[in-house]
Amino acid sequence: xxxxxxxxxxxxxxxxxxxxxxxxxxxxxxxxxxxxxxxxxxxxxxxxxxxxxxxxxxxxxxxxxxxxxxxxxxxxxxxxxxxxxxxxxxxxxxxxxxxxxxxxxxxxxxxxxxxxxxxxxxxxxxxxxxxxxxxxxxxxxxxxxxxxxxxxxxxxxxxxxxxxxxxxxxxxxxxxxxxxxxxxxxxxxxxxxxxxxxxxxxxxxxxxxxxxxxxxxxxxxxxxxxxxxxxxxxxxxxxxxxxxxxxxxxxxxxxxxxxxxxxxxxxxxxxxxxxxxx
Numbered sequence: 001x002x003x004x005x006x007x008x009x010x011x012x013x014x015x016x017x018x019x020x021x022x023x024x025x026x027x028x029x030x031x032x033x034x035x036x037x038x039x040x041x042x043x044x045x046x047x048x049x050x051x052x053x054x055x056x057x058x059x060x061x062x063x064x065x066x067x068x069x070x071x072x073x074x075x076x077x078x079x080x081x082x083x084x085x086x087x088x089x090x091x092x093x094x095x096x097x098x099x100x101x102x103x104x105x106x107x108x109x110x111x112x113x114x115x116x117x118x119x120x121x122x123x124x125x126x127x128x129x130x131x132x133x134x135x136x137x138x139x140x141x142x143x144x145x146x147x148x149x150x151x152x153x154x155x156x157x158x159x160x161x162x163x164x165x166x167x168x169x170x171x172x173x174x175x176x177x178x179x180x181x182x183x184x185x186x187x188x189x190x191x192x193x194x195x196x197x198x199x200x201x202x203x204x205x206x207x208x209x210x211x212x213x214x215x216x217x218x219x220x221x222x223x224x225x226x227x228x229x230x231x232x233x234x235x236x237x238x239x240x241x242x243x244x245x246x247x248x249x250x251x252x253x254x255x256x257x258x259x260x261x262x263x264x265x266x267x268x269x270x271x272x273x274x275x276x277x278x
Contacts (some may be wrong), residue, residue, distance in 0.1 A: 001266040002277050005162070005247075006231035008050045010035040010066055018062060020055040025168060026235045031123035036073050036175030038148040038234075042247045046277030048231070048269065050135065051078040058084075060094070063222050067121040072278025077102040077135055082119025091126040099272040101156065103127060104135035112121065115148040124152040133158050133193075133272055139165040142179045146186055149175030158272055159186070159194040161233060162219065166198045168240045176202040177215045193272050194223050196264065197231030200249065201240045208249040209241075217255065225263040229272055 013029040014020045030038075032049070053064040060078030076099045082089050089191045094100050105123055107113065113120065121158060122258045127134040137160040138145025149157050163183040167173060186192060199216060203209035220228060232246035250256075250265060 001262040001270070003043060003251075004269040004277065005039065005044050005047040005234075005265045006067075006195050006229035006269045006272075007050050007233045008035055008047045008231070009050045009233075009235050010049055010062075011052055011055050011235075013061060014055075017024075018056070018059075019144060021057050022054050023040070024054045024236075025239055027238060030235050032069055032074065034176075035066075037068055037072070038243045040224055042244050043251075044247060045266070046073050046275075047073070048101065048273060048275075049074045051076065051235045053079045053104075053106065054236075058090075060097075064097055064099070067097075073101060075099050075101040075275045077104050079104045079106070080123055082113060082117055082123060084119070087119065087122050087185075088126040088129070090132050091123070091132065095130040095132065100277045102133045102135055104137070104160075107136070107138040107141050107148060111141075115151060116146045117230045120148060124155040125256040126170040126249065127155050132156075135160055135195075137161065139163060142182045146182065149186070149192055153189075153191055155191060156272075157189075157192040158229070159183075159192055161198045162202075163194065163196060166233070166237075167240065168236060172202050172204050176204075180215055180218065181234075184218060187227070193227040193229060193268065194219065195229045195231050197229070198233035198237055200246050201233070201237050207241070207245045208252070212249075213253065213255045220264075225260050226268050226271065228264050230265045231269075 010032045034078045051060045058081045063076040080103045133156040135158045205211045205213050234243045
């Protein structure tokens with residue numbers, strides 16, 4: 001099976017053409033071309049390009065450009081706005097966009113919306129109507145995230161970043177896996193799959209991050225490899241780990257069989273998004 005990174009963020013330099021909403025601690029640019037070059041260097045065949053909310057908010061136009069330039073390498077997901085009463089129309093238009101394979105919402109500590117916010121109801125219905133998986137970031141609010149998933153049993157959710165709060169800079173949190181029992185219980189929901197993305201940022205040991213494998217085994221056992229999508233979360237993770245070092249531990253670990261690695265690093269992603277590299 002091809003190797004597919006389930007979460008990358010590419011972006012242009014911060015200019016008046018497409019100004020950033022915020023300036024995160026990321027490189028000054030990682031364009032689509034540069035992202036593909038980084039993938040080529042380590043043998044990653046394709047990626048799900050998640051339009052960066054930090055920089056572009058609900059504007060997916062740069063992701064659209066990259067999908068047109070690299071149609072066999074990049075599929076795209078964009079955030080949609082729960083406060084937009086016409087968000088269903090936005091989802092309908094996105095469904096017609098070249099390379100679009102999903103949409104995204106957030107329920108973080110910074111997000112004051114409740115799990116029963118009517119905007120989430122609109123988005124979850126639209127995801128069903130237009131047959132999109134809904135990428136869902138709820139780290140730091142795991143209980144509320146589970147409530148929203150349970151509220152919408154017909155919506156296909158893709159849980160971002162193991163559901164666990166991950167750092168943009170070292171060190172790892174004091175208890176990086178504290179919410180893991182709740183994430184393991186979430187595996188009982190048949191309408192959810194999980195991204196094993198950004199896992200290296202939770203390590204308290206240097207490359208190749210050997211301490212991530214025991215908790216990840218619990219994730220694999222609970223969710224099954226066919227519901228686990230490997231990803232790097234680069235460039236958000238760049239201050240903690242470079243792209244090559246976020247890929248190689250999963251390619252080289254002896255804890256995975258060849259069939260498990262193939263499903264984790266590509267097969268499950270193709271199932272979840274209905275897309276594979278051309």
